[in-house]
Amino acid sequence: MEAIKEVSMRVDLHTHSTASDGQYRPRELVKMAKEHNLSLYALTDHDTIDGIAEARLAALQYDVNFIPGIEISTQLGEEIHILGLRIDETTPALIQACEEYKKSRLSRGQRIIDYLNSLGIPITRNDLPEKNDGSLGRPHFAQYLQQNGFVRTRQEAFDRYLNTPAFHAATDRKKPTPQEAISLIHSAGGKAFLAHPGLLKMGKRWQESLIVELCEAGLDGLEVYYFKHTKNQVAFYRRLAIQNHLLCSCGSDFHGESVKPDVPFGMEIDADIL
Numbered sequence: 310m311e312a313i314k315e316v317s318m319r320v321d322l323h324t325h326s327t328a329s330d331g332q333y334r335p336r337e338l339v340k341m342a343k344e345h346n347l348s349l350y351a352l353t354d355h356d357t358i359d360g361i362a363e364a365r366l367a368a369l370q371y372d373v374n375f376i377p378g379i380e381i382s383t384q385l386g387e388e389i390h391i392l393g394l395r396i397d398e399t400t401p402a403l404i405q406a407c408e409e410y411k412k413s414r415l416s417r418g419q420r421i422i423d424y425l426n427s428l429g430i431p432i433t434r435n436d437l438p439e440k441n442d443g444s445l446g447r448p449h450f451a452q453y454l455q456q457n458g459f460v461r462t463r464q465e466a467f468d469r470y471l472n473t474p475a476f477h478a479a480t481d482r483k484k485p486t487p488q489e490a491i492s493l494i495h496s497a498g499g500k501a502f503l504a505h506p507g508l509l510k511m512g513k514r515w516q517e518s519l520i521v522e523l524c525e526a527g528l529d530g531l532e533v534y535y536f537k538h539t540k541n542q543v544a545f546y547r548r549l550a551i552q553n554h555l556l557c558s559c560g561s562d563f564h565g566e567s568v569k570p571d572v573p574f575g576m577e578i579d580a581d582i583l
């Protein structure tokens with residue numbers, strides 16, 4: 310029998326721009342997708358579709374195979390991220406939901422300012438990116454804390470200030486359930502994927518039940534290939550995807566070197582998984 314030819318390709322189906330908490334503008338990311346020779350590239354900003362129009366235009370200019378996406382923060386016990394891929398960003402229900410997310414993020418932003426002020430840190434709204442198109446997030450605060458000498462690294466900003474029980478008690482916002490996010494993504498014609506399952510805090514058994522539960526709500530796939538997943542995690546999630554008849558996705562979660570220094574843009578995968 311003829312040997313099966315191994316084909317690999319470069320893709321990235323999970324990236325963040327300045328429309329949420331990324332370093333680069335949507336059009337800069339599309340240009341990078343071209344330069345890195347990606348076969349598929351998706352923009353998946355946190356809770357916003359604001360970067361998609363710019364990325365679409367740039368994708369035409371640079372001839373990049375672009376997939377419009379979103380990463381929705383949801384809560385079911387712990388925080389769970391749901392990626393929507395190939396969404397139609399002109400869907401009224403999606404536009405309306407993103408408006409709500411934006412409002413909820415902005416009001417949480419004020420609670421974060423108040424919380425940091427209560428710890429003696431003199432941050433004001435003016436210290437945050439002025440033209441953040443809407444998805445204000447913790448990385449913006451981490452940047453302030455680092456640039457103003459309150460911490461040495463971004464990780465320290467999360468460990469000491471932005472990821473403590475007191476922080477969450479003072480600032481958490483109401484989030485949709487993963488089931489609601491899946492249904493919203495479907496209403497916008499997209500496919501819903503469980504993002505970076507390897508970052509979930511719950512144990513493997515709970516993850517298996519969660520995936521079955523989300524499948525009942527119509528989950529389409531798992532982000533099996535993720536920059537931080539170990540070989541064992543990839544094997545585990547790939548098996549779960551096969552068992553549950555789910556698609557596999559592949560993404561880096563690139564935010565730019567100044568936001569997440571250790572994450573390179575684009576990932577190499579065997580073409581047979583797509």
Ligand code: AMP
Pocket residue numbers: 330355382445446447448463464467468472564
């Ligand atoms: P938010 O959606 O505003 O709560 O911010 C979440 C974002 O903060 C994630 O997408 C990551 O980019 C970043 N983040 C969350 N937790 C950590 C952590 N422990 N260390 C570094 N970055 C983190």
Ligand code: ZN
Pocket residue numbers: 325330355446448564
């Ligand atoms: Zn982020």
Ligand code: FE
Pocket residue numbers: 380390504505
């Ligand atoms: Fe995420």
Ligand code: FE
Pocket residue numbers: 323325380562
């Ligand atoms: Fe992400």
